[in-house]
Each structure stands twice: as structure tokens, then as C-alpha cells.
Amino acid sequence: MADFAANTRPFAELDRSGRTRRLRRLAEAALTEYDVPVARLTPLGHGLNTTFRVDGADGGRYVLRVQRPDGPAVAQVRSELAWLAALRRETDLVVPQPVPTRDRDLVTVVADPAVPEPRTCVLCRWVEGRFLDERLGPPQLYALGEFTARLQLHGARMNGLDRGRVDDLTDFGRSQVNGFSDVVLDRAVEQAGGDEQVRAAVDRARAVRAELGFGADVFGLVHGGLHQENYLFHRGGVRAIGFDGCGFGHYAYDLAVTLGELTHLPQREALREALLDGYRSVRPAAATTDPAVLAAFVALRRVQLRLR
Template identity: 80%
Template sequence: MADFQANLRPFAELDRAGRTRRLRRLAEAALTDYDVPVARLTPLARGRNTTFRVDGADGHRYVLRVERPDGPSVAQVRAEIAWLSALCRETDLVVPRPVPTRHREPATVVADPAVPEPRTCVLRHWVEGRFLDERLTPTQLYRLGEVTARLHRHGARMNGLDRGRVDDLSAFGRAQVDGFSATVVERAVALTGEDVRAALARVRAVRAALGFGADVFGLVHGGLHQENYLFHRGRVAVVGFDDCGYGHYAYDLAVTVEAIAHLPHRAQLREALLDGYRSVRPATFATDPAVLDAFAGLRRVQLRLRALDGTA
């Protein structure tokens, strides 16, 4: 074993394809913890985590997610799955249905000598549909707004889950008592530039003005961009719950708004999204334009930090 590891190129020096090849063997080991007869394992390109499509010999399809080493803890993964399981039991929303291990555990932790640390792995049923971007229509965004509001309404009942804040500035910020402290802000400015200071001051003021009441703050998806919602037979499906956590509802909508900002028909899409949301949750600050713009600014800074620092 020692000779095998000594001859391996360090994992950190591999490109994405090389890391995926290493993680494939780990994924194969993880699947032995499930009562799923595997016929084929195919890497998927989407997302920050490494994911594989699993074609079962029984004709069913699944997705196996291999968590990042700096990703959520096992307890946080359990909390994510608890919300997904509750959504599957209590609503007709189209979300990934978790698959427990043969020991009825929501996830498994697997080690491989070619990977420097153990990885948490989660298996879910495949969700059918198409991801869209330029071809998104106002009707589709209206439906997404409805679904987002229903997620928020359901999440309001899920108290005490072990999930962090989604609208803190960065992973460094989440590790501090105050995720928007002067230390956190100065670190962000040092990494991204002085131009972000005004945006951060604005969103901090908006967060303070909104407060943390149940009408404005709760459990949210945290990543409702075009790679996490898809369409099938007129319905919206939502995937990618690995960023879920507690935050202002407006932040969840702002993620969607910011992700469609490059589209020429963004104004119509935005209004349709908010109309759909208000059709389910009519009296809400989450759709206030100034509030949304502030959180969209936060999202832009978060993405810049993620690209530069790798910790957002």
C-alpha cells in the first residue's frame, strides 16, 4: 500500500479529469454500501462536487455525489437529506429522492488510497428534465417562482437543522461569530478590490433592516441558478440542495435573478419569477427590488471570492 501511494502523483496536482478518474474508484466503493445493482457509472460535468450518473441493472437511474473535502460535514449532509426526505413525503414538488444505504444510513463515508482524505457520498434517484438558459421563458420562470415560494413555505417548518448560513460573505465569514464583521469585509476587499466595499455595506444594512423574523428568514435552497432547476413535461424540478441553509428568502430569489442577468429578456424573466413567487407568498419583502438588488450584489461578491479564494 505504501509503495502504491508513493508512486501516485499528488491529488492536488491533478486536473479535473484526473481527479475524476481517481474519485471514480472511490465512487465504485461507495456504491457497494447500497442495494443498487450497478451497470454503468458516468461522470457528470455539473457543479462544484464530483457527481456520477449511475445506471442500475434494474433499469433505474441515480446520481451519486462525492462531497468536496472542504464541503459540509456528515451531520450537515444528514440535515440536507432530512429536508429532501420531508419534501418527498409532504409535498408534490419534484426534487431528488434520497436513497439510503443498506444499513438505512442517509450517506456513506469512503476512503481510497489514491485520494488524500475520506469522502462523504450521497445517492439519489435521477431527476428527468432539461436544463435551460437562453431559451428560458417567462412562463417557466413564473413556475420557478411558485416552486421557490413553496420551498420557503415548507422550509419554515424545518427548524433546527444543522445547516449554516447561505448569505454570509464567505466560508471564512461563516467561521466567525459575525459573518459580516470588519475583519471579514476587509479580507474580502483585499481579495476582490475596493469596489466591493459599497456593495457589502449596502447588503449589511439591508440584512439588519429586514431582521430575522419567520416572514423574511428561514431555510432556503441557496443555489437556484440554471444548473439547479430543470423542466420536464411542463413541471419544474429542483436539484442541487448541497448549498441549502438558513438565510433571507430574498437571497434565494437574488441568486436566480443574478444568474439570468446576462440574458437579453432578463427583465421579463425577473418579473415572471417574482409574480410566481407572490402568487404563493403574496405579502413578502423578498420581492422588494432594492432588497433583491442588494442580495444580488452579495451573490456577485460571493462568486468572485469563490473563484479567487476557493472558500466562498
Template identity: 80%
Template sequence: MADFQANTRPFAELDRAGRTRRLRRLAEAALTEYDVPVARLTPLPRGRNTAFRVDGADGHRYVLRIERPDGPSVAQVRSEMAWLAALGRETDLAVPRPVPTRERQAATVVADPAVPEPRTCVLYRRLEGRFLDERLSAPQLYRLGEFTARLHRHGARMNGLDRGRADDLTAFGRAQVDGFSDTVVDRAVALAGGDEGVRAALARVRAVRSALGFGADVFGLVHGGLHQENYLFHRGRARVVDFDDCGFGHYAYDLAVTVDAFTHLPHHAELREALLDGYRSVRPATFATDPAVLNAFVGLRRVQLRLRELDDHP
């Protein structure tokens, strides 16, 4: 009886484990679109999307990512895959390599009766390595800084991609012409229970954005989520995964995401300096590492995460 009830309950009422079980069937259907012999499918715990590790009978490992229903559009996901493919062709940066479908498509859309809406799915080669947190070291952050600068340098050459802004405050802001308009800020303050500290943080970042402008030296394609769950290390090299939040923004935003995510560590000041030194070793003439600029974007990131939490748990 319990299994029957679990299978008939509305998808929205299921916990993460229950939704993952439903989405596993959808993942199996998606994999039939690829020329990959599947030996085993294992759910991965990280990220806002649902993902499965795919052990291929060919000896290779892959990751199948199922987009959340409020995530990027199919066209936007294909643009993400186009950037990853270009990075694979044109650089030696360690990023996931997309696997096309049998029809040579970068993504596939799959439906299952047990899931309310069709989902966009992508498959890419799995990167080996270790995710670190408390054990992060200054040399590792230096290498991540180098990686980030090279990523930005490449992203500046990618034109015509269908990606939104990486620094949108909320879904409401994303739907507006100006994602930082007074109306958007008022809504953000209201969502935060009237906290005027949110307005002050956003005023600081608005002033910094205005001073920086939007030239190619300060603004372009960024990863959008460079925290510890999205970068790993293998044989001394930094590797970056999960470009699902990639979009256009100020380069300082990417660095701010990284900095804010390790502020709980006792050696965070040392890590911050190493990250910025590594970045400057590739892009020496940059405003992205200026302390006032970076601190303003750290404030933006904290507001983003707070509003996202409130949006997810109204």
C-alpha cells in the same frame, strides 16, 4: 509509463479529469453500501462536487455525489438529506429522493488510498428533464418562482437541521460568529485587491439585512444555489436539484441567485418579472421581491462569486 505517473502523482496536482478517475474508485466503493445493482457509472460534468450517474440494473437511474473536502460536514449532509426526504413525503415538489444505505443511513463516508481524505457520499434518484439557459421563457420562470416560494414555505417548518448560513462571504467569514462583521468585510476587501466597491456592496446588503430582521416571514431555510445548472424542466414542471449549498438565509437571497444567473440573457427583465410574479402568487405579502431588497442581495451574490473565484485561484 504515463499511466504509472498519472497514478502516482499527488491528488492535488491532477486536473479535473484525473481527479475524477481517482474518485471513480471511491464511488464504486461507496455503492457497495447501497442495495442498488449497478450496471454503469458515468461522471457528470456539472457542479463543484464530483458526481456520477448510476444506471441501475433495476432500470432506475441514480446520482452518487461525492462531497468536496471543504464542503459540509457529515452531519450537515445528513440534514440536507433530511430536508429532501421531508419534501418528498410532505409536498409534490420535484426534488431528488435520497436513497438510504443498507444500514438505513442518509450518507456514507468512504476512503480510498488514492484520495487524500475520506469523502462523504450520498445517493439519490435522478430527476429527468432539461437544463435550459438561452431558451428560458417567462412561463418557465413563473413556475420556478412558484416552486421557490413553496420551498421556502416548507423550509420554514424545518427545525433543528444542522446547516450553516447560505450567504457566507468566504471560508473565513463562515468561521466567525458574525459572518458580516467589520473584520470579515475588511478581509473580503483585501481578498478583492482592495476594491472598495466590495465594501460598498456589502454595506448595502448589511443595511437591508438589518432592516428586514430575521423573522420567519423573511428568513429561513433556502436552497442557496438556484441558478440554471440546478433547475430543470420536465413536462412543464420545474424541478430543482443539488441542495448541497442549502442553509439559512433571507428568502430574497435565493431569488437573487436566480436573477443574477440569467442577467446575460437579452430578455432578463421579462424573466425577472415572471419569476417574482410566480413567487408572489404563493407568498403575496413578502419583502423578498421588493426591488431594493432584491438588488442588494444580487450585489451580495456577485461579491460571493468573485471572492469564491479568488479563493479557488489564489
């Protein structure tokens, strides 16, 4: 009786482990669309999306991502995968390599009776490496700065991709024509319990965006989430994962995401300078690395995380 009740409870009432068990069955169905002999499927994480490590019977390793229902649309996920595929073809930057289905599609949409809505799923090859965080040093951040700049240069060549903005203030903002409108800001302040510091941070970000403009030298396709859980190191080289949040924004936003996640480290100032030096070695753009610009985007990112 207990097993029956667990299998018939509404998905929204399940705890994290219960939802992961349901999504595992959906993931198994998704994998039948790929020419990958599966030996083992292991849950990796259940956050905004749910991911599984896939160990192939042929020795290959992969990551299957089950997209959250309120995430990017199928066309937008295809655009993300198209960028990854182009990066693998056209550069030596190490990013996840998309695996096409038997029908040569980069995504598959799967439904399961125990999950209330169809889910978009993608499969990529495993990226080897280690996450460092407290062990980060200036050499790693210099390499990440170079990587970020080269990633942006390639993104500038990717025309016609269907991706949203990385700096929209809230989920409500993403549904509006202008994600920074007064209506969006008023709702954000209300969501933050009336905290006017939110308004001050957004007003400053508005001013900085206006000062920078939206020219190709300061604005384009960016990763949007280069924090310690999305970059890793292997044999001295930096690699990036977690492109599901990529989109269009100011290049300084990418750097601000990285900088905002270093504040708990005692060597944060040395890491900051190394990141910016590495970035400038590829893109010596003073506007993008201006301290006031970066501070405004760091504050904006902090507001976004607070209201997520």
C-alpha cells in the same frame, strides 16, 4: 512506468481528469453500501463536488455525489438529505429522492488510499428534465417563482436542521461567528485586490439585512443556488436539484440568486416580473420582493462568486 507514476502522484498535483479517475474508484466503493445493482458509472462533473451518473442493472438511474473535503460536515449533509426526504414525503415538489444505504443511513463516508481524505457520499434518484437557459420564457419563470415560495414554506417547518448560512461572504467568513464582521469584510476587500466596491456592496447588504430583520416571514431555510443549472423542466413542471448549498438566509436571497443569473438574456425584464409574480402568488410578502432588497442581495451574490 507511466501508469505507475500516474497512480502514485499526489492527488493535489493531478489535473481534473486525473482526480476524477481517482474519485471514480472511491465512488465504486461507496456504491457497495447501497442495494443498487450497478451496470455503468459515468462522470457528470467535477466542480466543488464530483458527481457520477449511476445506471442500475434494474433500469433505475441515480446520481452519486462525492463531497468535496472542505464542504459541509457529515451532520450537515444528513440535514440536507433529511430535507429532501421530507419534501418527497410531504409535498408534490419534485426534488432529488435520497437513497438510503443498506444500514438505512442517508450518507456514507468512504476512504481510498489514492485520495488523501475520506469523502462523504450520497446517492439520489435521477431527476428527469431539461435545462433551458436561453429558451426560458415567462411561463417557466412564473412556475419557478411558485416553486421557490412553496419550497421556503416547507423549509420553515424543518426545525433543528444543522445547516450554515447561505450569505456568508467568504470561506473565512463561514469559519467565524459573524460572517459579515468587519474582520471578514476587510479580508474580502483585500482578497479582491483592494476593490472598495466590494465594501460598498457588503455595507448595503448589511443595511438591508438589518432592515428586514430575521423574523420567520423573511428569513429561514432556503435552497441557496436556484440558477439555471439547478432547475429544470419536465412536461411543463419545474424541478430543482443541487441542494448541497442549502442553508439559512433571507428569502430574498433565493430570488436574488435566480435573478442574478438572468442578466445575459434579452428577455430578462419579462423573466424577472414573471418570477416575482409567481412568487407573490404563494407568498405576497412585499419586503422579500422589494426591488431595493433584491438589488442588494444580487450584488452580494456577485461578490460571493467573485471571492469563491
